[in-house]
Amino acid sequence: MSFSICVAQCTDSLAATMDDQARIMQSIGGVSLAGHSVQGGMPLPPPHGHDGTDGDGRKQDIGDILHQIMTITDQSLDEAQAKKHGLNCHRMKPALFSVLCEIKEKTGLSIRGAQEEDPPDPQLMRLDNMLLAEGVAGPEKGGGSAAAAAAAAASGGAADNSIEHSDYRAKLTQIRQIYHTELEKYEQACNEFTTHVMNLLREQSRTRPISPKEIERMVGIIHRKFSSIQMQLKQSTCEAVMILRSRFLDARRKRRNFSKQATEILNEYFYSHLSNPYPSEEAKEELAKKCSITVSQVSNWFGNKRIRYKKNIGKFQEEANLYAAKTAVNAAHAAAAAVQNSQANSPTTPNSGFQMKDEEFQLDSAESKNTLLSNMFTGSSGSFSLPNTGDMFLSMQSLNGDSYQGAQVGANVQSQVDTLRHVISQTAGYNDALAGNTMYSPHGLNANGGWQVARTPSSVISPTEGPGSVHSDTSN
DNA sequence: CGGGATGATTTGGT
DNA sequence: ACCAAATCATCCCG
Numbered sequence: 001m002s003f004s005i006c007v008a009q010c011t012d013s014l015a016a017t018m019d020d021q022a023r024i025m026q027s028i029g030g031v032s033l034a035g036h037s038v039q040g041g042m043p044l045p046p047p048h049g050h051d052g053t054d055g056d057g058r059k060q061d062i063g064d065i066l067h068q069i070m071t072i073t074d075q076s077l078d079e080a081q082a083k084k085h086g087l088n089c090h091r092m093k094p095a096l097f098s099v100l101c102e103i104k105e106k107t108g109l110s111i112r113g114a115q116e117e118d119p120p121d122p123q124l125m126r127l128d129n130m131l132l133a134e135g136v137a138g139p140e141k142g143g144g145s146a147a148a149a150a151a152a153a154a155s156g157g158a159a160d161n162s163i164e165h166s167d168y169r170a171k172l173t174q175i176r177q178i179y180h181t182e183l184e185k186y187e188q189a190c191n192e193f194t195t196h197v198m199n200l201l202r203e204q205s206r207t208r209p210i211s212p213k214e215i216e217r218m219v220g221i222i223h224r225k226f227s228s229i230q231m232q233l234k235q236s237t238c239e240a241v242m243i244l245r246s247r248f249l250d251a252r253r254k255r256r257n258f259s260k261q262a263t264e265i266l267n268e269y270f271y272s273h274l275s276n277p278y279p280s281e282e283a284k285e286e287l288a289k290k291c292s293i294t295v296s297q298v299s300n301w302f303g304n305k306r307i308r309y310k311k312n313i314g315k316f317q318e319e320a321n322l323y324a325a326k327t328a329v330n331a332a333h334a335a336a337a338a339v340q341n342s343q344a345n346s347p348t349t350p351n352s353g354f355q356m357k358d359e360e361f362q363l364d365s366a367e368s369k370n371t372l373l374s375n376m377f378t379g380s381s382g383s384f385s386l387p388n389t390g391d392m393f394l395s396m397q398s399l400n401g402d403s404y405q406g407a408q409v410g411a412n413v414q415s416q417v418d419t420l421r422h423v424i425s426q427t428a429g430y431n432d433a434l435a436g437n438t439m440y441s442p443h444g445l446n447a448n449g450g451w452q453v454a455r456t457p458s459s460v461i462s463p464t465e466g467p468g469s470v471h472s473d474t475s476n
Numbered sequence: 477c478g479g480g481a482t483g484a485t486t487t488g489g490t
Numbered sequence: 491a492c493c494a495a496a497t498c499a500t501c502c503c504g
Contacts, residue, residue, distance in 0.1 A: 255499080256500090256501080257482065278492095278493090296484095297484090299493095301482095304482070304483070306494080307493095307496090
């Protein structure tokens with residue numbers, strides 16, 4: 001939308017109003033020329049110096065004046081100025097003026113009242129509200145600096161996201177700026193135009209009757225015209241914002257898979273908290289930081305993971321084994337580091353060898369994993385029951401199922417020591433029990449398909465009877 | 477290119 | 491506000 005359009009439109013409106021007046025004038029002329037007396041029977045003052053002359057002369061005079069008035073706008077400025085002066089000085093002018101006044105008074109009623117009250121346009125209000133909501137209209141919200149701060153706060157390494165976000169902010173700021181400059185331009189133009197028209201009308205009021213009401217009305221018309229243009233501006237701004245938004249949302253939809261490392265970290269947490277895979281706010285923040293993703297992405301991930309895990313536990317068993325083992329090994333590693341020269345250490349290589357353990361486990365064959373892991377999986381899982389699959393499964397109770405709650409992953413050395421001890425103690429005893437079912441059994445799911453509420457470890461089921469108890473759930 | 481994997485969004489419930 | 495579930499949209503591999 002350009003300034004020229006708005007000026008053109010306003011000019012149109014003004015021209016239309018002028019036309020109205022010209023028509024009135026014409027009708028006046030018609031009346032006065034056709035009839036012998038002007039409407040209302042107002043007698044024309046006797047033309048000076050032409051007393052007693054025929055009516056043709058007067059008609060001629062009036063006709064001339066009216067013609068001059070009506071064509072005054074067609075002439076060049078200088079010409080018009082001269083003519084105007086001539087008319088103002090014309091001897092018939094006061095009389096004609098009063099006639100015009102009277103006619104005006106009569107026709108004025110029909111003009112007025114036609115388009116008075118303008119209720120707040122709901123459409124305009126909607127646009128205003130939206131622009132306000134989008135932060136395009138309304139008080140300056142710090143624009144770039146706020147965006148930068150928000151981006152910085154959200155980042156913590158989430159490059160993709162913050163880049164997109166700041167990009168969005170930048171574009172929005174751009175739109176906002178354009179909107180404001182345009183709005184200002186229109187306001188200024190409106191004021192200028194209004195003053196101009198008012199001056200014009202005041203000037204003209206010397207030649208023809210123009211009431212203050214009429215000027216007011218004209219101003220109203222101009223303002224309406226300009227505000228309708230403003231509405232167009234607002235509308236197109238809204239459209240632009242919508243497009244930007246949809247693009248931004250599309251861009252967000254255009255997801256990128258998380259890095260392998262991030263998935264690793266998330267999975268580790270998930271499987272080490274399988275009994276209650278609902279990270280606390282702090283835990284989520286921690287994970288988000290570690291994974292270079294946002295907290296809500298962590299939440300999304302856990303939401304998806306829980307649902308998909310539960311939906312098809314079998315599919316995730318290998319993964320579960322893998323991560324349970326990792327957790328156990330990590331715990332063992334940490335514990336070994338913690339207890340240093342303890343006698344009850346893991347049957348693995350010395351400290352230096354632990355560094356590679358993760359990779360080794362990742363690359364292990366399924367069998368070795370399963371045999372190894374089935375002995376270790378109890379490391380930090382809680383109790384579980386299958387949903388309604390009717391599968392036979394094991395219910396295991398951990399010693400420290402919830403010991404990681406709210407703590408940093410792998411940071412709780414004591415629990416890791418416990419885990420290690422537990423793993424070690426379990427290794428021999430339950431190997432056989434699991435031999436026929438190398439699956440990593442789901443823990444923490446109740447019959448309704450939901451994870452059970454976290455419970456205090458070892459208080460419900462003793463470590464001796466917990467891991468060994470076998471449930472078969474054929475109901476449902 | 478098809479289809480499974482996966483991150484994001486929507487919907488409905490508490 | 492958070493969750494489960496369904497669904498969407500894209501990624502990615504064979």
